[in-house]
Amino acid sequence: xxxxxxxxxLALIAVGLLAATILAGLDRLTRDRIALEQERRALAxxxxxxxxxxxDNELVSDWFEHPVAGLExxxxxxxxxxxxxxxAAVLDLITSRGYSGDIRLLVAIEPDxxxxxxxxxxxxxxPGLGDRIEIRRSDWIRQFDGASLRRPIPEAWxxxxxxxxxxxxxxxxxxxxxxxxxVRLSLEAAESLDEALWATEPDTQAxxxxxxxxxxx
Amino acid sequence: MDPTFRNLIWRQGLWQNNPGLVQLLGLCPxxxxxxxxxxxxxxxxxTIFVLVCSNLAVSLLxxxxxxxxxxxAFVLIIATTVTVVDLSLQAWWHDxxxxxxxxxxxxxxxxxxxxxxxxxxxxxxxxxxxxxGLAQGIGFALVLIALGAGRELIGQxxxxxxxxxxxxxxxxxxxxxxxxxxxxxxxxxxxPGAFIGLGLMVALRQYLIQRPAAVNITDEMDTQxxxx
Numbered sequence: 360x361x362x363x364x365x366x367x368x369l370a371l372i373a374v375g376l377l378a379a380t381i382l383a384g385l386d387r388l389t390r391d392r393i394a395l396e397q398e399r400r401a402l403a404x405x406x407x408x409x410x411x412x413x414x415d416n417e418l419v420s421d422w423f424e425h426p427v428a429g430l431e432x433x434x435x436x437x438x439x440x441x442x443x444x445x446x447a448a449v450l451d452l453i454t455s456r457g458y459s460g461d462i463r464l465l466v467a468i469e470p471d472x473x474x475x476x477x478x479x480x481x482x483x484x485x486p487g488l489g490d491r492i493e494i495r496r497s498d499w500i501r502q503f504d505g506a507s508l509r510r511p512i513p514e515a516w517x518x519x520x521x522x523x524x525x526x527x528x529x530x531x532x533x534x535x536x537x538x539x540x541x542v543r544l545s546l547e548a549a550e551s552l553d554e555a556l557w558a559t560e561p562d563t564q565a566x567x568x569x570x571x572x573x574x575x576x
Numbered sequence: 577m578d579p580t581f582r583n584l585i586w587r588q589g590l591w592q593n594n595p596g597l598v599q600l601l602g603l604c605p606x607x608x609x610x611x612x613x614x615x616x617x618x619x620x621x622x623t624i625f626v627l628v629c630s631n632l633a634v635s636l637l638x639x640x641x642x643x644x645x646x647x648x649a650f651v652l653i654i655a656t657t658v659t660v661v662d663l664s665l666q667a668w669w670h671d672x673x674x675x676x677x678x679x680x681x682x683x684x685x686x687x688x689x690x691x692x693x694x695x696x697x698x699x700x701x702x703x704x705x706x707x708x709g710l711a712q713g714i715g716f717a718l719v720l721i722a723l724g725a726g727r728e729l730i731g732q733x734x735x736x737x738x739x740x741x742x743x744x745x746x747x748x749x750x751x752x753x754x755x756x757x758x759x760x761x762x763x764x765x766x767x768p769g770a771f772i773g774l775g776l777m778v779a780l781r782q783y784l785i786q787r788p789a790a791v792n793i794t795d796e797m798d799t800q801x802x803x804x
Contacts, residue, residue: 366642367641370642371648371649374637374641374649374652374653378653378655378656381656381660382656382660386663388667393663396666396667396670488762488765530762
């Protein structure tokens with residue numbers, strides 16, 4: 360076979376090798392930085408809910424995963440401790456009941472099982488309607504602050520459209536319901552774990568970064 | 577480079593052969609992303625960058641690549657460029673990549689880039705390919721911004737809301753609240769609104785072209801035929 364026939368293939372291989380080299384080099388160059396940035400962001404989200412003076416442990420690596428009935432994926436539970444005493448738990452969870460896909464929430468809970476605060480980390484709800492769950496768009500998400508499984512009573516743990524006590528965002532009934540249910544489920548999960556929540560050993564792959572929805576469009 | 581040719585490239589990219597309004601290429605990112613003007617601007621900037629890089633690379637390799645393997649090679653070049661942009665954003669402009677994160681991989685699905693590689697860059701010297709990439713990219717970005725601004729205005733009554741997420745804190749003042757608070761027509765935000773909006777823009781462009789005289793129409797048809 361003549362060399363001429365092989366020329367196109369060789370050119371393609373050369374381009375492929377060049378592309379692979381560039382990408383491998385860039386990956387080497389950026390991998391650590393990206394991991395660092397993601398960790399910084401995860402920590403920023405955690406510390407937005409928990410002021411730094413509330414914990415003195417390695418919050419980012421003190422977590423374990425726990426399956427919760429009603430949520431498709433296990434919940435990641437971070438433990439904040441101050442002087443080795445429990446000071447707060449932060450649940451990182453994903454509900455798939457949103458109007459357009461997954462919603463990722465952080466729910467911070469006091470050791471007495473009342474909510475410190477809830478934040479939406481990632482979502483794809485309708486801009487202008489469902490995106491008012493974000494703290495920078497409206498104060499709606501703050502209505503969970505101070506709630507617990509006893510306040511309001513269990514029957515009232517639902518959006519007002521379903522006879523509950525929480526405000527429903529206009530034109531975002533499904534979004535509202537998904538978040539309210541997910542917050543209630545996380546409270547129930549935390550309470551039923553009780554002492555085990557603080558005693559469970561951290562999962563081993565402690566420095567792994569939580570899955571990032573924005574990376575999988 | 578011949579100035580008349582350069583002007584032709586720019587006229588083609590911005591108006592006569594605009595990728596968004598005439599070639600109707602890259603509809604997937606165009607329709608999906610343009611819910612706000614800032615989203616449009618973000619995707620527009622990323623597209624310009626990828627288009628310029630891939631045009632340059634294709635043009636530099638044009639004599640090396642035989643026709644049989646050019647398409648796979650172009651796809652490889654484009655995918656590499658997009659990944660380079662994505663990784664660089666994540667590493668060095670992390671906050672920006674939070675906003676643009678989902679759009680950058682979408683650029684791969686933009687057939688404008690493959691179309692320019694095939695129709696232009698693979699036959700022209702790098703300097704022309706560079707101009708073509710800029711012209712087509714800016715033409716595409718302008719359509720994105722216009723469509724985004726229109727949908728944002730009708731859908732939520734603002735223009736350039738959240739510009740600070742893309743451009744930094746100084747841009748907070750750019751937001752214009754043109755309609756009363758709480759204004760919103762959901763249709764404009766949903767996918768049908770994107771199709772209707774783009775349709776109106778294409779119609780407006782056709783109207784502007786046909787209005788002056790029949791002479792321009794023939795010009796237009798000439799360029800279309802020449803392109804085909």
